[in-house]
Amino acid sequence: MRFLPVSLTTMLVELTDLDETLALFASLRADPVQGVEDMVPAARTLMIHFRPEKLTREELAGEIATRDLSIRIAPSGKLIEIPVRYDGEDLRDVADLTGLSVEDVVRRHTESEFTVAFCGFAPGFGYLVGGDPTLQVPRRQTPRTRIPAGSVALAGAFSGVYPQASPGGWQIIGTTPEKMWDLSRDPPAILQPGYRVRFFDLKKKTAPTSRITTKTPVTQPPEVASGAPTLKVLAAPMPALFQDLGRFGQTGQGVSSSGALDKSALRAANRVVGNPAGMPCLEITLGGFSFEISGRAVMALTGAACPIGIRDAAGRTISAGTYQPISLEAGDIVTLGHPPRGMRSYLAMRGAFAVKPVLGSASTDTLAVVGPDPVTAGSVLTVNNDGLALTSVSLHESPAFDHPACGEVVTLDVILGPRSDWFTDKGIATLSDQLWQVTPQSNRVGIRLVGNVSLKRRDNSELPSEGTATGAIQVPHNGQPVLFLADHPLTGGYPVIGTVAEYHLDLAAQIPVNAQIHFRPVTAFADIQPAKARDRGRRPTKTVRKHP
DSSP: OEEEEOSSSEEEEEOSSHHHHHHHHHHHHHSOOTTEEEEEEOSSEEEEEEOTTTOOHHHHHHHHHTSOOOOOOOOOSOEEEEEEBOOOTTHHHHHHHHTOOHHHHHHHHHHOOEEEEEEOSSTTOEEEEOSOGGGOBOOOSSOEEEEOTTEEEEEBTEEEEOSSOEEEOSEEEEEOOSOSBOTTSSSSBSOOTTOEEEEEETTTOOOOTTOSOOOOOOOOOOOOOTTOOEEEEEEOSSOBEEEOSOOOSOGGGTOOOOOOSSHHHHHHHHHHHTOOTTSOEEEEESSOOEEEESSOEEEEEEESOOOEEEEOTTSOEEEEOSSSOEEEOTTOEEEEOOOSSOSEEEEEETTOBOOOOBTTBOOOBTTTTBSSOOBOTTOEEEBOOSSSOOOOOOSOOOOSSOOOOTTOEEEEEEEEOSSGGGBOHHHHHHHHHSOEEEOTTOOSSEEEEEOSSOOOBSOOSOOOOEEOOTTEEEOOTTSOOEEEOTTOOSEESSOEEEEEOGGGHHHHHTOOTTOEEEEEEOSOOOOOOOOOGGGTTSOOOOOOOOOO
């Protein structure tokens, strides 16, 4: 095993192969280590998120190093059959790469029995193993910008089905009419880790009309007191999104946590109006949002400091400030200007918004398309003014940091790893020696950056898919990095040179387009050394690092 640093709360365990990865994953599920909060298995790695106040990463590595990886996981009794039209645009290329005829490719694919090893990349995307080894083909040299939902594809030792339209580099051999991800089902993903899978050719066999038994979950609407105030949205230049602290416990279905990009601002907005700190707020990007309130309410706005104008029913207009409770009356129209600094603001209402959770959270994941619908002009939102354990409003909230403006330089601390050794010494130096400009292509998935000098790799081989963390600095082939934010994919196939320290993630979320980022490594890259048995009772001495 190798134990590789990812961030201050996450590490990556590199193993020999998928069998060892699944054996370790099963071992840690059957006999958990106290302090481990989440795990993401992949082709030959297991990404582990842990609580550093419970154990150090050296202690965690020491616990893992003793696990038996020789046990192989028995296949599940659950068999899923997936109908396929073998009409994929890469089917002929796959035949050429394997030296088979098209008919033989289809025959070998349908005669194979696969197992769902793990889920990632997108909700409902299962990495299937166990197929005919003759069908192992490389990814396309140039990934497609859009692969249609339902595409059946091959890459390396894996087969899979794209659950939604997305970019990708796998070889497409066919399509299926089956919906791989459907929130009306329980669970939404057809494919779950451990399930057995077989494909059949629709030319030779018709799919049964009710082949897969599903249970539609009954979602009760939030209880709202009669006469609760509503917000009628008058303007939303960029759709606002409901966000809370995130969606956890769904990695088995390939769903990442998402959640507010600036969590300190979301918590502060709720405290200002007396809500529990994690209640849903509206995340508003670059201001311009406007609404009319139907009844008496209390609001707060935190994060990027938008000018706040309030026009009452009599036509009088007043101004209000951020990070303070604001009393509203029926007929008031609230209009937010554009923030001179920062990117995202958080609107909270006392009593919280009445919004249905999806998979346990009210967060809207823009990449996975999971969560409440975006809020646009004409939307009507309801405030839940009853049933919550409300407290007094807070009058002493303030921003956790100074918000950056366009053209300014923002310094972000970085933990080097887990794949720093895939880059040349010059590439590592380039990460921190030059400034990286934030491009307009940035969004909640990630901040796309451009620099004068690309990050050079020493290892240009293909990286098997592995878990990615929020804050990961992933480097595609062009050497221009992407800083992953909350809606990033659960797994990725490009090396991560480093990860922004957790305490700077909220700041990263507020960096506007055309600002510049200076990455400041605060650790040297090195494998994590497991604590020996005799050392596990005490914590290693902390080293004071001098930041450049």
